Structure formats: structure tokens, C-alpha cells
């Protein structure tokens with residue numbers, strides 16, 4: 001909760017909202033909504049549209065590494081949940097929260113039929129931009145600084 005309080009002054013309310021919904025297991029994952037057969041909207045893994053998997057999904061791990069939150073080998077679900085003390089310092093917590101919010105929106109779009117692009121990174125970056133649209137230069141500069149196109 002300390003993390004969320006720190007966050008709210010630096011990110012748009014939509015970002016804090018997505019983080020809080022993750023903390024309270026409130027994402028509309030198919031498993032949570034009672035859909036018996038489902039797949040991860042990212043990796044297509046069977047029975048994997050649940051938050052427990054999503055925070056471990058290879059697409060999520062790679063995205064956190066690409067945005068320089070942590071090295072790929074050191075990623076853990078706690079990074080996604082903003083409670084790994086090693087990767088919540090300084091601007092990492094803001095970058096992580098923006099990514100969580102972008103995944104929240106991206107996954108909802110996928111569940112409603114949006115196709116996944118062959119270039120996932122480029123497609124996902126648009127959701128990162130949407131998560132901070134209209135907010136501070138601080139967020140915009142952070143995203144530009146952290147974003148790697150490789």
C-alpha cells in the first residue's frame with residue numbers, strides 16, 4: 001500500500017486503478033469470470049487467462065526487461081505487483097505501474113477480439129502511450145528513456 005500511495009502522485013488515475021485492481025485480484029480474467037476453457041491472451045497457453053499466470057507470462061517478463069525495470073533473469077511476479085524492494089526504487093515503481101496498466105488495457109482488448117500483432121512489442125507500446133496520455137512530462141520522458149526497440 002505504501003507503493004500505491006507513492007504512485008498516485010506520479011501517474012494518471014487510470015494507472016493507479018489498474019494496479020489496485022491487480023492487488024485485489026480484480027482483473028476480468030476469463031478464469032475469474034467463470035469461463036471454463038480459456039487461453040492466455042498473450043502466450044496462448046491453455047487455461048492460463050488468470051492473474052497468477054499473467055504476472056509470470058513470458059510476454060510480461062520480456063516487457064519488464066525491455067523497459068529496463070529489471071534484468072530478464074531477475075524478474076519475479078513481485079516486480080509486477082510492485083512489491084520487490086530491489087525494483088521499486090526511484091522511477092522503477094512508476095515504470096512498473098505504467099506497464100501493469102498497459103497490460104490491463106491490452107489484455108481486455110485481446111479478450112474482446114483484438115488480434116495480437118506479429119510485432120507484439122510495437123503493438124504493446126501503443127498501450128503504454130495510452131496509459132500516460134495527457135499526463136505529465138515526467139511520465140512521458142520516463143517511457144521514452146526506458147523504451148528499447150530491440
Ligand SMILES: [Zn+2]
Pocket residue numbers: 040041042043044045048053054057058059
Ligand atoms: Zn501467457
